[in-house]
Amino acid sequence: MTHLPFIVASYAITLVVVGWFTVDAWARMGRARRRLAALDRRPQR
Amino acid sequence: MSASQAFPVPSRNLHRFANPGRFLRLSGRLLPWLATIGIALSAVGLGWGLTLSPADWQQGDAVRIMYVHVPAAWLASFGYANLAAASIAALVWRHPLADLAAAEISPVGAGFTAICLATGSLWGKPMWGAWWVWDARMTSVLVLFFLYLGHIALVRAFDDPQRGARAGAILALVGVVNLPIIKFSVEWWNTLHQGASITLTGAPTMAPAMLWPLLLVAIGAMFGFAALVVARTRAAVMERRIRGLLLARAQEGEAA
């Protein structure tokens, strides 16, 4: 395959950026859901 | 107390989907589909582009960079159009979810614009002979990247989130003028960047064996973009509710 380093770098950058966004969104949703559940469980006065 | 009970249901038609409880329910059902379709189509398209699709007669295998560069470029502009639509909904109709969505679109759009710029550079060095040239296409896409960054910074720069959202919406709408410049830069002025191979009006100037994987990745990336924005907006809705609850508790505590 010609130009292999350029191809590998392009796909790697794409996967790293998209992967980071995916993991971040996933973790953020989970964090918010857990905090919300904890707040809702606490007795209201 | 469930999420849906916590918010009064507005009676106005347009704000039917603005109810955060309803948004969380609907988007929760939608999200797995968006994510699955996005990942599946992108994976098949990228695999096809990397292995089965033919090399170009001039570019050799460097043509495979196109399968990530072009979808990223399309999404960079498409994402900005969505940011502008959310900004209009926020400014004109005061849609309560539009501000939250706009603040979540711009980081994702900036990410795809960065991918577009980086992969374009990685293609340009071996093909053109330069990492970067200040032609109209590349400069206008760099301006798009800075518009995204400006929006990200502006919506978070005010103590009052309402004012930040207002300022960000105005910036986003002013920046819309850049979208036709990006699209037509390769026609209005002479550039190093090539013209469009795929247009709405004419036949594509690309071999079908390259066109199909490209379209697969592009459609998959669009689903992926939507999934990321929906997921981030869900998180933002829940975070806003957490802030509201904490604030209410603190005020109750003071009153007691």
Add this chain to the structure above:
Amino acid sequence: MTRKRRRLIVLLACGLGLGSAAALTLSAFSDTLELFVPPSRIATDAPHGGRAFRLGGLVEAGSVERVSVAGQPAARFRVTDGGATVSVEYVGILPDLFREGQGVVTLGSLRPDGVFKAQEVLAKHDENYMPKDVADALKKSGNWHPETGAAPPAAALWNDPQTKITKAGS
């Protein structure tokens, strides 16, 4: 008129004003937004007195002469836009995509003898994406002469057995 409608109209008016302002600005600065000067516009658009600018056009068929200057690769070729032609001299490695009929953008300056002394040569790719076997077949069958800078036949015909344009000798 409701407040929503008023806000929408204000927004549209702002957009119209901004759009026309941008259009006027861009058309006023249109010359500086061009990346290169084609050969036929050198007399009017290029800077004078040996100052650097970018020259752009197609590499003329049969004009490329690869030489060696003090052990370094060098090349002489002509750049044309159909109307006018300029001779270019360059010392250095040409990009992979450089060939006859290819678009090039080259940075340099005009010598008094009218030869363009290039410091940098960039190859321009066009909007055609073609597998190698299709390109070979088109060239072999005489349906395409890339060295002239001509566009290939429409991509939809490449694999069409009816047209047979990729079949040799048809």
